[in-house]
Amino acid sequence: MIESTPVTAPFPARDAFDEAVAEARRAARAYYDTGDALLTDADYDLLADRIAATIAAHPDWDDQGITTAVAAGASAGGDVRHPTPMLSLDKIKTAEEVAAFVATLGGDGCLVEVKLDGLAIRVEYVEGRLVLAALRGDGATGEDVTPQVRRGIAGLPTQLPTPWSGEVRGEVYMTVTDFEEASANRVAAGGKAFVNSRGAVAGSIRAIDRDYEAPMTFAAYEISGEFGSHLAAMAHAESLGFPPACTLIAEAAGECHTAEQVIAAIETIGAHRSDLAFPIDGAVIKANLDSTRRRLGLASRTPYWATAFKYPPDTASTVLRDIEVRVGRTGRISLRAIIDPVMVGGTTVTKATLHNPQWVAEQGLALGQTVAVWRAGDVIPRVTAPIGEQPHGLTPWTAPEQCPQCGEPWDKSSLLWRCHTASCAAANALAYWCSREALDVDGAGDAFCDVLVEAGIARNVADLYDLTVDGIAELAVGKTAAGGTVTLGRSNAERIIAGLEASKRQPFNRVITGLGIRMTGRSVGRWLAARFKSMDALRAATVEEIAQIDKMGLIKAQHVVDGLVAMSEVIDRLAERGLTMRVEDDGGEKPLAGKTYVVSGSVPGYTRTTVSERIEALGGSASSSVSAKTTALVTAETTTSKAKKAAQLGIPVIDPEEFARLLA
Incomplete structure (x- = not known):
């Protein structure tokens, strides 16, 4: 549900207000003109809210455009003048504000679509050929980024299928995967890691001589021409090859006429935020009919016919207090940041992951340093980069030379150091x-x-099945604030024992996965179960037989054989305790036999693992890459690399909801 927002306190004195305005302008200038983040979105929004609250109390004070101008009045603009201004959107945060906005529409229909966390851009075409691409800048003028756009952005073709002339406006953004790839590529090229996906787009699209790959995607929200409604305009945009922002979440598409319908759509989009393949920071509410838009008109900075509902920021700043060094399931080093509690994406976070020791060293991370923590999609919260001004005199953190658990030196033959002590x-x-x-x-x-x-x-994992409720209920699991002991408790113990009992009914492929053999994971577990059908057959398989499985190869196959031998006793004990050791064939029909599906994004009612398991239970194969052998691609998006490849190969695309019905 949409919750009420606490009242923001104004600044008590003029000097504090002026200092806040100066800080906000510095951050906005960096944000809009370079993509650098001096403040996280959460910190900037709080600062801007306090400035707005102060202006409400002292309307004669000057906020220098922070609350009244496009790009907070801080952007330097560019050398391209926009034929009509590229405006900002007012922001609302409560159900009451939603209802007030809907009331201004006078019963006319409106649309609710995702507010992509990217960069606004305007692109001109002449006779179907891209001739100009310019960023929003200060709203009146923007930077010319035509050469960079011609380098390639999904959903923004340089040549259209028809000789159309006009302009399209929209957002350039990065998917979660693209952001991580672009950030890693930039670090590998000697640059700094990006703080968030918007900064990654801003920094990459402006870089004329960029020496790293940075995949980006475009979604349209405006196109030139007379159409009568936004839905008709976006249908035309889609026919030209521009994916519309209003169709990215199908469940929220379509007209709304009441505040209740708008709030439901906002909540639908918010519920999808954790499993989207791309970052969003809000939902845009806009009038559908052109007549409504003309009636309501424009302010100097924003249209009266559209507004943005803001979700909790997915990036926040906090202080790095410690870095824990652990050993992962396959012996690889694992770094975990201990941070001051901070709200990210609506969740309070106290721990976050870090990249490898080399990355930490390259970023110069130090305890006591302010860092950005990012949480988008279903990824684990991650420290992405230092942010803002840092205290002087901090010593960069260095990883220990030995494994902290056994004292043996690390194997540093790769970026992911490894301890070989089992x-x-x-x-x-x-x-x-x-x-x-x-x-x-x-x-x-x-x-x-x-x-x-x-x-x-x-x-080892077999020992888990010797646990009892009485044996673990009094287990000390922490300390109280006063120093007392916190025990697991009987209800938690019963839940864990029940979970262990239920795990005996999990399919054979999950048992293989759970063993944690080096260079294996969910996919390899499914491949091995599908090929060998039972643990006895798998343990009897040779390296050569395992290597025949597509994408396995001799190295992975050798690790599987060695891992099974090393865990022989554990596997025997698991079998004695009733874990599933063979593929259970229910004897039912196999309607997907001989078919291969690639699932990109989420399928309602399934996780990434369970959807693959369901495909294979019905006789099909689940693959991660599109090829000529693919039966169909399952996705709600049309601009990803997989979708483009499927289109090139003539492979059908199935909507996730339709696919869920097929699996059922």
Whole structure:
């Protein structure tokens, strides 16, 4: 549900207000003109809200355009003049503000679409050929980025299929995957990591001589011409090859006429935020009919016929307090940042992941430093970069030269250092076995598994099935603020034991995955189960037989054979305790036999793992890449690299909801 927003306190004195305005202008100038982040979105929004609250109390004070001008009045603009201004949107945060906006429409229909967290752009075409691309800038003028756009942006073709002349406006953005790829590529090329996806777009699209790959995507929200309504305009845009922003989430598409319908659409988009392949920071509410837009008109900075509802920011700043060094399930080094509690994407975060030690060194991360924490889609919160001014005298953090658990030197033959002492990965091996993508044991998280190993209760996954409620209920799992002991408790113990019992009904492929053999994961677990059908057959397989599986190869196959031998005793114990050791064939029809599907994005009612399992249970194959052998691509998007490749190969595209019905 949409919640009320606390009242923002104004600045108590003029000097504090003026200092805040100066800070906001510096941050806005960097944000709009370079893509650099001096403040996170959360910090900037709070600062801007306080400035607005102060102006409301002191209307004679000057905020220098922070609340009244396009790009907060801070952008330097550019050398291209827009024929009509590229405006900003007013922002609202409460259900009451939504209702007030809908009331201004006088009963006329409106649309609710995603507010992409990217960069506004205007592109001109003459006879179907791209001739100009310019950023929004200060709203009146913007930077010419035509050469950079011609380098390639999905959804923004340089040549249209028809000789259309006109302009299209929209947003250039990066998907979650593209952001991580672009940031890694920039670091590899000697640059700094990006703080967030919007900064990555801004920094990449402006870089004339960019020496790293930065995949980007375009979605349209305006096109020249007379159409009568926004829906008709976007249908025309889509026919020309421009994906409309209003269709990116199908469940929220279509006209709304009441505040209740608008709020429901906002909540629908918000509910999808965690599983979207692209970042959003809000929902845009806009009048559908051109007649409504003409009646309401424009302000100097914003249209009266559109507004933006803001969701909790997916990037926030906090202080890095410590970096924990752990050993992952396969012996690889794992870094975890301990941070001051901060709200990111509507969730309070106290821990975040980090890249490898080399990345940490390249960023100069130090304890006590202010860092940006990013959480988008279903990714684990991650420290992306230092942000803002940093305290002087901080010493950059360096990783220990030895494994902290056994004292042996790291194997540094790759970026992901490794410890070869098998016992070091025990706690993480237990946690991986219990994770959602493996055996999915409810309640048995990292902290619980750490305690089991520290107490000497469990050293391998088979030991988990010797646990009892009475044996773990009094297990010490933490301390109170006063220093007292916190125990697991009987209700939590019962939940974990019930979860372990339920895990015995998980399919054979998850047992293989849960073993955590080096260079294996969800996909390899499914491939091995589908090929060999039982643990006995798998353990009897040779390296050459396993290597015949597509995408396996001899190296992975050797790791599988070695891993199964090393875990022979554990596997025997798991079999004795009733874990599934063969593919259970229900004897039903196999309607997907001989068919291969690629799923991109989410399918209602399924996770990434369960949708693949369901495909294979029905006789089909689940693949991660589109090829000539692909039966169909399952996706709601039309601009991704997979969608473009499917179009080139003439492979059908199935909507996720339709595919869910097929699987059912």
